Amino acid sequence: MDINDNLDSPLVIKVGFNKLLNQYQNLIEADNDFIAANARRVLKIAEENPVLRDGFNDLTLLDKYAKEIAGILQDSFSPILTKNEIKTASVPFQDVVFNTSERFKSILKTAGDDFELEIKNMPKDQRYIIACTIILNFCYGYNLNFKRPFFYEIPDANGIMRYYKILYNADFTEIVPKENAPKITKEDYDELIDNFENIELWKEKFPPNSYEFKGFVISNIFDVTDDQSISNIKSSLIGEDKRKDESFMQGFYEIFRSLFGFKNLEVGFSIYNEEENTFERVYGVGMNSFLLNQAESLSCEDALCEWSYSRLIKENSYFSVSDVDRMYKLSKGQAPHIKVLYEQGFKSAIFAPIANDDGLMGILEIVSKEPQALNSINANKLVDVMPFIVSAVERSKNEEENLIEAIIQKECTSIHSSVHWRFEQEARNYIKTEFNTGESPTFRKITFDDVYPLFGQIDVKGSSNARNEATQKDLALQLTLAEKILDKSLEEKSLPIYEQIKFQVAEFNKNLNENFKVDSEHAITVFLRDEVKPVFHLIAKTQASVKEDIDDYFSKVDTDLDVIYYYRKHxxxxxxxxxxxxxxxxxxxxxxxxxxxxxxxxxxxxxxxxxxxxxxxxxxxxxxxxxxxxxxxxxxxxxxxxxxxxxxxxxxxxxxxxxxxxxxxxxxxxxxxxxxxxxxxxxxxxxxxxxxxxxxxxxxxxxxxxxxxxxxxxxxxxxxxxxxxxxxxxxxxxxxxxxxxxxxxxxxxxxxxxxxxxxxxxxxxxxxxxxxxxxxxxxxxxxxxxxxxxxx
Structure with missing residues (x-):
């Protein structure tokens, strides 16, 4: 199998050890007998296997000469450090590795047989151009710094993704132009550095297979899971509308799982409302609050015990619960935050305050159904993470305040889009003046001259009469019902006060039809509320035969207005x-x-x-x-x-x-x-x-x-x-x-x-x-x- 098969590159690649062997050639005359003897050992391997110096492109030879290659690379891959160092010899920018350290072999074995090693952040469409920049450096002496950190992502035994940074040592590589390689001039170089993404131009200057690469690179690999997890948290928190992204929280879980190093972990948030001293749910797809459980909000005293309240809100310090079951028994189920964790089946947790100089903004809740998985020791991992979460929450709060302002503007005091530019212009002047003078400026008058007005209206015809008519109907209905109830009550029990109220009801009803005035509605409403209503409550208690009629009367009366509001409502x-x-x-x-x-x-x-x-x-x-x-x-x-x-x-x-x-x-x-x-x-x-x-x-x-x-x-x-x-x-x-x-x-x-x-x-x-x-x-x-x- 040819290493160059299906490879679109200006380089024809050969794996070879010529440049490394040349260094050993210089060591034969060393003063140190051990170094000289070791150099002769390496060179003897090369003499007996000339293909290793000449180079080869047949990948099967890597297996055939594996023992010999290991012998040549013994100094670079110390047997003493092989179980500690993560190191490979490889072909640059490809997923072809050989002569790996024992630690690297162990990492790959743990990942599983179906795992395929791949450089994650190496864009395949840029590999051609990256190879060209290497040629410019090696063959033409230009100092083009295209170094980027490359990574492997490899799962561990628990399925947690770990991140490994690759650092290349390219001391043992040679690049030589072939006969068909165009010579690169200064004019070519000037054109190329301004056209990184123009692949056709790069292929014109560096045709496919026009240079020969011989050698290998040593990859020194480092576990940077913690650093990368922190970086991923930072990246996750940057960007817009994360709350609407269904995959956001799941990805967030995975990042925290990598940071803490175990799978059984979930992350939640709750927002602190200082004005009402409550914790509130953060709305978003997949977002939970394990402190609130199913509640929309809780007062802080109901969500925390006295100690945890002081710890989070007053001291703005995190705390952990390493064994929820044990704490539940000790507190006899009285500590609210322990109880809510216990009821949800969580066994350990960390609560961390999201706070800035102005005070608490919210709570980061990390929970696990594994006892002691979260504790006061690994809680310290949050020290490097919290600044990014605090910044994200600050930005989120600002965005929410801006959104609230925008909604108020839209719904209450909207500035029409056609003139918004003028307000924006004046606001910029306001900010500029305030910055330059340090004083609070005045928002200047905004006027538009020489504009033509247009006015129109579609209006309810006879609205006053229509409303008066509806009012009369409502009041007449209520007075009529009241009069019937009083008649029925008087048949059973004749009291002068009932007679007097009935007379007033009849008078109001008569005037309603004959002489309805602006103040009539108010006068009748006050009468029905202050005089009729108390009497009816009394009748309902003392005359059982009338109670059903009174209940029917009050069922028709609007509880807020104390009057029938039927025709007016229509x-x-x-x-x-x-x-x-x-x-x-x-x-x-x-x-x-x-x-x-x-x-x-x-x-x-x-x-x-x-x-x-x-x-x-x-x-x-x-x-x-x-x-x-x-x-x-x-x-x-x-x-x-x-x-x-x-x-x-x-x-x-x-x-x-x-x-x-x-x-x-x-x-x-x-x-x-x-x-x-x-x-x-x-x-x-x-x-x-x-x-x-x-x-x-x-x-x-x-x-x-x-x-x-x-x-x-x-x-x-x-x-x-x-x-x-x-x-x-x-x-x-x-x-x-x-x-x-x-x-x-x-x-x-x-x-x-x-x-x-x-x-x-x-x-x-x-x-x-x-x-x-x-x-x-x-x-x-x-x-x-x-x-x-x-x-x-």
Whole structure:
């Protein structure tokens, strides 16, 4: 079998001992007779077996000349040290070893017959290039340092993976160019060092089999399991989202098993919550806490005894339990941490605090079902590991805090993506100023000038009346039930106080139907809670015949509000659903709108959904804004308002009660400035002139058509409020276009509005919305579509 078979390499390899034998040649004339005699012994072996000096590529000769090779290498492989040293003679960068020490043979035997020796971190696709760099060093004198630590991973008798570092001694190797080898110039070298991964270039400069390698290397091998385990722990803890990786904890177990040297071992974690003085579970795939067992969290006093509590939390020192069964008997099952280990079948354990200068962050729990396997002696192995675990937990806590902040930002005080760059820019300035001056700077005002506003809302029509009606129904139902109970009670026991309360109930019921006022709800609620409720409790105790009716009454009463909350709940749930569903649709459609051109967007839930949009060059940070993007967004907004109405009315049957909605858009044709208000954590218009826009937004949906008592917003119609003639002309074009697409009906109205406080001259366009089957095509039309239609 040829050693070079299936080997893609610039080197033709021969195993030979010429260079080693040359050194023995020099030792023949040594002053020391023993050294000279030994040299003659080695050289005699070579003379009798010239193939050992000439070199060979037939692997079978390694076995044939095994005794002779051992004789030549006797000085390098001392018989005295052979059971201690881990050493081999081998072919470099290949898994061909020979003349191994007894210690190495023993390691391989323990690994099993099916174990195949392999250099683990030698990339096969780089072996060709590594061979080329060796040629550059040997033949051309370049000092290319490509030394990397190489390892064997070999299991021991317990199946624990042990790590062995390989150090090569290449003193006895020779590399000679063959006739077909191109000579490497300085220009070649300069090109090669900048193209390490260009295998084709390396093969051009160093063709396959163009150099002859003769010799062997001595591999000095060291057990570095502890160091490698620590390194592996460090590597495992670096990286993102380890909690979601199913194999992470299993790999973590294996690393700790290698560190401690036995298989029967598991690792767990618990987090320390200082504010509540509790231990809490770490959430992640395969992550356990053996201290908590099945509990989500436990107070520290319930999880630890007084001594262990002081040891971990106050002293931040580790402790071990080498024999759980013995400690369980001694403590009579009263020590919580011993009891929980005992119940899970663990026999020994180490608890180590994960702590930094700020105090305890969590507990590392190492457990085993083997008694005395974990103890105070091997617990010291954690000294080198804990700094990496502490760093990982610190990073994890920071990431969690950042994630919490991000969720709060998203759900509570979100900064829209279109303007996030500006806040980021200001935050960097803040950090830079603080670093340079050492003082706490002020977060500068964030404004965007010359932006065009768009405002729209879909609102529950007659929401106040609808809620009042629901309130009246709830109160009337409760008063009627109360009156029936009092009637029944009075038939059996006539008491003046019952008569008086019944009279009040009847009066409230009468006024509820004839004269319901804003404060009526509060007055009736207080009466039912403070006067009716105590009396009913008394009746239930003294009149058994009425108790069932009273129980039925209280079963209908909301325990938190002390009133029947049935029709109002239907109303509130409906409004909540409208808000949720319309907001979701608007958010979904906003993704499309942002793709047209980035702009600021925010929405609010009221008795419906309102949205603000601002578009302009100052927001995009790019010199790319054109009015065409504004026209597109205005047309998009009209289409979305119509689609939201379609969505609502198509699914109205799924809502608890049937409410009507009305849609409105406010047009403001002048650019304005917006400013982020730090105190309110939201954007608002900037400047006195621009404030008119905010005034109109707040009041316009309550505006009346001039000369009438009719609200400008109407169910089934899209209302567009504006003030300038050019706005009217622009939006009439949009409306006619949407009419041609059967989005709006043909009943276009142009209306004047009654003057609002401080605002005059407003007008409105109003057109009915066409409701289509859900399966209709809902593509959005652009301003270009509009222009094409006008041309036709």
């Amino acid at each position: 109303y509130d749930d409906t409004v909540k659903l409208i808000n949720t569903n319309m907001s979701s649709l608007l958010d979904e459609k906003q993704v499309e709108a942002q793709q047209m051109y980035p702009h600021f967007f925010e929405r609010f839930k009221t008795d419906g959904v309102e949205h603000n949009m601002y578009i302009g060059e100052s927001i995009t940070k790019q010199d790319s804004f054109s009015m065409i993007y504004l026209y597109n967004l205005r047309l998009w907004q009209l289409q979305v308002m119509c689609e939201m109405e379609n969505e609502y009315y198509h699914n109205q049957h799924a809502y608890p009660i049937a409410l009507d909605v009305a849609s409105m858009v406010l047009v403001f044709n002048q650019p304005l400035s917006i400013r982020f208000r730090m105190d309110e954590k939201r954007f608002d218009v900037d400047g006195t002139y621009n404030a008119r826009y905010e005034v109109v937004k707040k009041r316009v949906d309550k505006a009346l058509i001039k000369g009438t008592e009719e609200r400008i917003t109407e169910k089934g119609k899209l209302t567009i409020v504006y003030s300038q003639k050019e706005d009217e002309e622009e939006y009439v074009r949009y409306i006619k276009f949407l009419q041609s697409k059967h989005v709006l009906d043909t009943d276009l109205e142009i209306l004047e509005l009654e003057d609002l406080q401080g605002v005059t001259g407003l007008k409105a366009l109003r057109a009915s919305i066409l409701y289509h089957d859900e399966n209709d095509d809902k593509n959005f039309y652009t301003y270009n579509d509009l222009m094409e239609t006008i041309k036709l």
